[in-house]
Amino acid sequence: MGFLESVALYSFLRGPMVWLAFIIFIFGSIYRIYTLINLAKKEKVVLPFINIKAAIKSYLHWLIPFASRNWRLKPYFTIFTFLFHTGLIFVPIFLYAHNALWYESWGISWWTLPEIVADVWTIFVIIGCIFFIGRRIFDPTVRFVTNYADFIFVFICLFTFLTGFLAHYQWVLPYKAMLNLHILFGEIMLIAIPFTRLTHMYYFFFTRAWMASQAASWKTKDW
Amino acid sequence: MAVKPQVLEEKEVYISPYFPEYVRPKIEDPGLDETIKRLTPEKIEKAYQAVFGKETARIKAIIETCIHCGLCAEACQWYLSNDRDPTYSPVAKVKMSAWELIKRKGKVEPGLVYHIARVVFTECNICHRCSLYCPFGLDITFIIGLVRRFCFLLGVVPQRMFEMNQAFMATLNQVWISQSDYIDTLMWREEEGMYELKNLRVPLNKEGVEVIWYPLAAEPKAGVYHIDRIAKIFQVAGVNWAMVTINDAWDSSNMPMFTRDFFTMQRIVKGLYENAAKFRAKKLVLTE
Ligand code: HEM
Ligand code: HEM
Ligand code: SF4
Ligand code: SF4
Numbered sequence: 001m002g003f004l005e006s007v008a009l010y011s012f013l014r015g016p017m018v019w020l021a022f023i024i025f026i027f028g029s030i031y032r033i034y035t036l037i038n039l040a041k042k043e044k045v046v047l048p049f050i051n052i053k054a055a056i057k058s059y060l061h062w063l064i065p066f067a068s069r070n071w072r073l074k075p076y077f078t079i080f081t082f083l084f085h086t087g088l089i090f091v092p093i094f095l096y097a098h099n100a101l102w103y104e105s106w107g108i109s110w111w112t113l114p115e116i117v118a119d120v121w122t123i124f125v126i127i128g129c130i131f132f133i134g135r136r137i138f139d140p141t142v143r144f145v146t147n148y149a150d151f152i153f154v155f156i157c158l159f160t161f162l163t164g165f166l167a168h169y170q171w172v173l174p175y176k177a178m179l180n181l182h183i184l185f186g187e188i189m190l191i192a193i194p195f196t197r198l199t200h201m202y203y204f205f206f207t208r209a210w211m212a213s214q215a216a217s218w219k220t221k222d223w
Numbered sequence: 224m225a226v227k228p229q230v231l232e233e234k235e236v237y238i239s240p241y242f243p244e245y246v247r248p249k250i251e252d253p254g255l256d257e258t259i260k261r262l263t264p265e266k267i268e269k270a271y272q273a274v275f276g277k278e279t280a281r282i283k284a285i286i287e288t289c290i291h292c293g294l295c296a297e298a299c300q301w302y303l304s305n306d307r308d309p310t311y312s313p314v315a316k317v318k319m320s321a322w323e324l325i326k327r328k329g330k331v332e333p334g335l336v337y338h339i340a341r342v343v344f345t346e347c348n349i350c351h352r353c354s355l356y357c358p359f360g361l362d363i364t365f366i367i368g369l370v371r372r373f374c375f376l377l378g379v380v381p382q383r384m385f386e387m388n389q390a391f392m393a394t395l396n397q398v399w400i401s402q403s404d405y406i407d408t409l410m411w412r413e414e415e416g417m418y419e420l421k422n423l424r425v426p427l428n429k430e431g432v433e434v435i436w437y438p439l440a441a442e443p444k445a446g447v448y449h450i451d452r453i454a455k456i457f458q459v460a461g462v463n464w465a466m467v468t469i470n471d472a473w474d475s476s477n478m479p480m481f482t483r484d485f486f487t488m489q490r491i492v493k494g495l496y497e498n499a500a501k502f503r504a505k506k507l508v509l510t511e
Contacts (some may be wrong), residue, residue, distance in 0.1 A: 040280035062358055069383050070356045073297055135293075140303075142293040144244060144309035145318050203288040204359055210281070211360030222355045 004177040013183045015213025021187035031156035032163060033202055040206075049214040050091065058212035061223035076131075084128030087121045088157060092186070097168070122165045129158035160185040181203075240318055247341075251448075254382030255340055259333040262377060263362040267336060270376040271329025274369050282369070285361045286325065289314065295363065298356035301346050313353035313363045316342050320370040339375040343367050346382050349481065352406045372483035381407075382483055390419050390480045395491055396440035406468050407464035408443040409450060416451030426455045429465035429501065436466055436497055437475040440511060449510075467498045475509040 003009060040046045063068045073080040092098055096112040103109040113121070132154045136146045156212050163182035173181070194196055208222075215222035239245035275282065294310035296302045305311050308320070308447045324331060353363045364368070374380060390399050400408075406427070413425040426432070434457070442449040457464045466471050472494025479487040499507055 002259045036280055036284060039278065039283060043280055046280060058360065068358075070294055070297060074294065077294070125337070126245075127450040139293065140307040141296050141307065141312050141315075142291070145293060145312070145314045147291070153290075165479055184401075197290055198285060200288045200359060203284050207284050207288050207362075209282075211354050211357075211362060214362070215355065222360055 004180055005174055009180050009185075010176065013180055013187065017183075017187050021190040023055075025190040025193055028191075029199075029202060032194050036203070036206060046210065049213050049217075050209055051216045052209075054212040055180050055205075055209035055214035058208050058222050061221075062208065077135075080131045083121075083124040084132070084157075087125035087128070087161075091121050091125065091161075093117055119165070119168075122161050124185055126158060128166070129154050129161070133158075137223045149196065153192075153196065154186060156189050156192060172203040230399050237435040240320075241323070241335055243339070245319065248280060250341075252381050255337055258377070258379045259337045260334060262379070265331075265332065266377060267331060267333070268329045271324060271331075273376060274373045274454050275325060275329065281365060282477050283351070285363070285366055286321065288359050289317070289360075289361055292358070293421050294436050295353040295357045295361075298352040300350070300352075302349070312345060313347075313357075316347055316442065316471065317363055317366055321366045324370070324373070330401055332501070336374065336377060336379055338366055340379045340381075343374065344371045344384060346399065368483050375482045376380055380469050384478075384482055387478050388484055388487065391474075391479050391491065392484075395471040395494060397476055398440045398444040399480055400440055400444060402468060402471060405443055405473070408447060409466060409468070412447055412450035414452065415448075416454055419451075420455050423451065423454055423458060425450065426465040432463050432465045432502060432504050432505045434462055434464040435477050435499055436464060436508045437473050437510070438466075439476040439510045440474040440505065441476070465502065465504075467502065469501075470494055470498060 017156060019103050023134065038164050061073075065078050066075070083086045091106065091113070094111060094113045094114065094120055097166035099109045099112050128143070133151065136150060136154075162184055163178055167175060169181050172178065187200075211222050231451050235249040237249045264266055291314065293312060293314060296307070296309075296315055299311060299313050300303065302308065302313070311313050319342050322488050324339070347364075349364050349367065351364045354360055357363070375388075380383075387397060390397055394400065394486040409427060412437050413423060416423040416425075436448065436453060436457070438453075472491070474491070475495065477488055479491070495507070
């Protein structure tokens, strides 16, 4: 336990590792988007075919709960995935503790979530993760196409939120140890986004644009 | 009262050695059984390289975005009509074909090519519904099509589909109709129709028409009465129309699309458009 709680680990994770994580996340993401667009330029039919209006309609239908047919067919899944994804994006950005860190290092800060909202939303994300894990184990259709990586993605999210939450309430492990773990998982998550299928975060907008444009050319809709 | 189908005999089953969950009746199809005997590792890898070797934006985005959530299953008629058997879900078909090929970089045995061909040719209709149910809109059909092309390049295609493809290669139509047969049939139907509609015409190869109708080859072959019915409709509606008999380009059922034989697909479409341009038609009407 000594090392996990140590100031040395903390200063490493709060210092160079934060830089590294954000740099890899930001530049990795730009690189991934840039290479995909470049590759798309080489295919004759992709870019000239894109119909922006259809794409935007399709984004809206799939980014609003129950606005697409499949979201309506799977109500539980839809509720969990939206709580999970909104939490994943908004909680870390608007968390008071994270803001305080930005303020400490850069002197910048912005609007923050009330503590109770952040806590409840965090719990929802954790429940969402458990739901996803459960599906992957108990739903035969999902189990058949699941591999280890799929579990790892969910576990990275689960551990980041769980350790953040436990650190805040200083449960289970001493605060410093839990916080170190939290920061470590948070950084792993940021680094993993450009290199794994978590890139779906931005590829979503490309693959949807392509299918929406095709659907529009068939005079049908893809939601 | 629910009617229960009677099972007459216990069928022998095929259990995939690669995916034990995949259990199906045993089938005999020389297009699959015989052709895999001719495969060598080099041939398989070459076909793989031809189709998947060059990284393209679509393949990359589709494979690297799929989060394996299984939501596409709800769309698929095969999955729904087989008691939600997991091996029929669209993503499962991609898993058992494209993922496996990509994972092994095309270094696969003939037995797996058999399995893959069976999945992509006999358990998917290329209907595109799954893409409309996937939250990312992933073009699964595009991937299945590429895998079909991989199988086609190796000649591993169900016999019936391959024969149909050969008919197109040889005659540009589905059912081996020769030009003289085609002309003969159209003229015969004109004559038949005349008894019912005075002065009925099936105009052939007329220049400057409004509409060219390209039938399916099955119509002049097996549903001949379609010809005079459609002719009557055009004539009564007062449409300036014609059918085309030249260059063998008149069958609009582009079946090689289903085997992804790009060369023949292109010959068909090009022929239809060239004929249309030659007769300066404003619109094409196709049987669907
Ligand atoms: C990159 C480095 C990160 C650092 C340095 C960091 C730091 C912190 C700190 C100091 C806390 C507060 C603990 C307390 O209240 O005493 C915290 C909480 C939290 N963090 Fe992070 N974090 C990082 C990344 C992330 C990421 C990527 C996520 C999620 C996507 C995340 C989600 C959370 C959550 C959910 C909480 C707990 C909220 C609650 O109080 O219920 N963090 N983090
Ligand atoms: C704008 C950003 C994002 C969009 C539009 C998006 C969209 C999606 C969609 C459509 C799915 C498929 C099924 C479902 O809804 O669960 C999904 C699944 C998933 N996403 Fe995201 N996502 C985004 C960001 C993220 C981020 C930042 C992470 C984590 C770092 C993440 C982690 C996951 C995980 C783990 C799953 C799989 C859930 C399962 O196991 O079924 N997503 N996402
Ligand atoms: S394209 Fe194939 S896999 Fe997709 S829904 Fe249609 S039949 Fe099923
Ligand atoms: S719905 Fe889309 S992302 Fe989910 S498993 Fe099917 S293809 Fe993959």
